Amino acid sequence: MITVNDKGTYLYAVTLDTDLACPEGLAGVAGAEVRAIRHAGLVAYVSTVPLEQFGAEPLRESMEDLDWLGETARAHHRVVEAVAEGKPTAPVRLVTVYSDDEQIRGLLSRRHDDFVEVLSRIADRQEWGVKAYVDLASAPPSEERATGAGGPGAAYLRRRQESIRGREEAWRQAAARAERIHDALSSFAIASRRHRAQDPQLSGRKELMILNGAYLVEHDRGEEFTRLVEELRGPGVDLEITGPWAPYSFTDLADPAEPEVLGDG
Amino acid sequence: MVEDPRGAALAREGRLPPERVALVDLLDRLLAGGVVVSGDLVLSIADIDLVRISVRALIMSVRECETTPDDGMRR
Numbered sequence: 104m105i106t107v108n109d110k111g112t113y114l115y116a117v118t119l120d121t122d123l124a125c126p127e128g129l130a131g132v133a134g135a136e137v138r139a140i141r142h143a144g145l146v147a148y149v150s151t152v153p154l155e156q157f158g159a160e161p162l163r164e165s166m167e168d169l170d171w172l173g174e175t176a177r178a179h180h181r182v183v184e185a186v187a188e189g190k191p192t193a194p195v196r197l198v199t200v201y202s203d204d205e206q207i208r209g210l211l212s213r214r215h216d217d218f219v220e221v222l223s224r225i226a227d228r229q230e231w232g233v234k235a236y237v238d239l240a241s242a243p244p245s246e247e248r249a250t251g252a253g254g255p256g257a258a259y260l261r262r263r264q265e266s267i268r269g270r271e272e273a274w275r276q277a278a279a280r281a282e283r284i285h286d287a288l289s290s291f292a293i294a295s296r297r298h299r300a301q302d303p304q305l306s307g308r309k310e311l312m313i314l315n316g317a318y319l320v321e322h323d324r325g326e327e328f329t330r331l332v333e334e335l336r337g338p339g340v341d342l343e344i345t346g347p348w349a350p351y352s353f354t355d356l357a358d359p360a361e362p363e364v365l366g367d368g
Numbered sequence: 369m370v371e372d373p374r375g376a377a378l379a380r381e382g383r384l385p386p387e388r389v390a391l392v393d394l395l396d397r398l399l400a401g402g403v404v405v406s407g408d409l410v411l412s413i414a415d416i417d418l419v420r421i422s423v424r425a426l427i428m429s430v431r432e433c434e435t436t437p438d439d440g441m442r443r
Binding site: 114117172173176177179180193194195196197199210214218221230232298299301305306307315317345348351352353354355356 | 405
């Protein structure tokens with residue numbers, strides 16, 4: 104049973120312990136003050152939060168409340184951004200709540216080497232997001248056909264056949280195109296990752312999202328990266344770029360030596 | 369002609385608030401990215417649950433918008 108007085112420690116991000124002070128006057132989730140826990144050469148950025156809001160049960164409901172979710176996500180993001188301004192920062196997954204500070208210290212000791220490894224991997228690097236959309240309804244003619252043999256008549260027939268094969272082919276082409284764009288961006292980036300394509304209801308666009316990629320790029324090559332994205336734009340494919348982000352998509356910790364049991368079924 | 373997926377028309381007309389679209393990009397990262405730690409947590413919601421739940425919240429909110437009157441000024 105959770106009472107009004109029960110508190111938890113909400114974790115936003117972890118960095119190496121440097122001389123830089125904790126950003127002052129920073130408000131986190133639920134308006135709570137952000138403070139730093141220094142331990143084992145690392146710093147955890149946390150807030151004390153009421154468990155009547157951040158306990159497992161209340162959260163099940165809150166996560167369905169878009170206003171709450173949006174506010175909490177933005178607050179979490181704001182803290183991560185403020186911290187990442189000054190030094191390499193490993194953001195932590197949304198709503199990661201411990202029962203007290205002592206457990207956070209335990210985490211910093213236990214996973215020290217893993218955090219250090221992640222932080223060195225993302226140092227001086229930023230994440231960019233690139234989303235690609237195609238409008239399948241007005242898919243452009245395939246490039247191969249233009250060089251095909253035969254006159255305009257044969258070309259017409261081929262075009263008809265293609266329209267019969269229709270959507271399936273358009274899908275295949277879109278997928279291949281997404282693959283090419285992702286390959287080009289990945290070979291420029293230090294690391295890359297594909298997120299699940301967003302539902303049109305969520306992306307807010309009627310076109311099909313064929314790529315929702317995240318790319319880890321050297322801090323000083325951001326401009327070059329955005330130019331590359333511009334170059335990859337082509338007829339029928341629209342590219343949307345977001346970022347730079349703190350390296351949210353590139354902070355996988357190594358698997359713990361002994362797998363810890365997850366509490367949920 | 370297949371009916372538009374819910375929300376698509378809304379989005380096409382530019383009535384999907386931009387802050388909501390950006391929120392989707394943010395949630396991609398906050399719910400599928402970031403350091404995942406386990407053990408000692410107060411929370412024990414599986415990751416997949418979080419993603420499913422929040423996506424459902426977003427979709428439901430789009431549907432709510434959709435059912436408001438076109439002029440949106442009636443109240």
